[in-house]
Amino acid sequence: MKKSLFFIMLLLLILLFASCGANTFGIFSQPENQKGAAYHDFKGFGIIDYKSFPQEAQAKLAALEAARQDAYSKAVEYIYGIFIDSNTTIKDFALKNKTIDSSLWGVIKGAQEIDEGFDMTQGMAYVTIRVYRKDIEQLLGKRLKNF
Template sequence: MKKNLFFLLVIISSLLLVSCGANGSYIFSQPENQKGAAYHDFKGFGIIDYKSFPQEAQAKLAALEAAKQDAFSKAVEYIYGIYIDSNTTVKDFALENKTINSTLWGVIRGAQEIDQGFDMVQGMAYVVIRVYRKDIEELLGKKLRNF
């Protein structure tokens, strides 16, 4: 009897843990993009900062703007790539200093904002932008095979 009760408690506990994890990570999931699709979606995030912006409306607008900039940064990174410069100093076989700099550069034309919203539990705003394949091909000046 004790063995069955222990087994039942383990199953219930694992179901609770799995269900809690799924709800919390939903906002951070990126949109599913299928190969060969006519467009690609990018989701950006911004924190609602009530310290810097005491008025709720102002804090939400700032978070939406940050989320929009994050979405555009992800689009630039995807389309053009990212340049990473790293410098590491080792002394006496121990890491002494490590710096990593990343640079994004690009122009995004034709992007459309298709969704935005807030997750007040997480204190986050999100924005989803869509960039069409034809616009990316025009920007790059070539046809894309593995989009």
């Protein structure tokens, strides 16, 4: 009796935790790409800044451009990688200064903008670009195994 009650409680607990991991398809969710897909999607975000741009149309256009640049940056980081350089200064066994610089460099050809819009509840713009596997392979000059 105690064993069956224990297993029932365990099963209920597992179901409870499984239901807590519901999908969050909000503005920040990235497009899902299956392994071996013919393309990869990158989603960028930009904040609608009414202080810097008092005109609503201007603020929205600036946010869309920031989102577009963010999407392209994510694509470059994914395709080429990111270079990180860090310097640390320690004096008297205490951290005095630490700087971390990251840089991206790359060319993205064949990217297509497939979605853009605004989430006014978050005050953000989003842009999704799609880069096809064949274009990435052409850029890198080699076939990709784990795309």
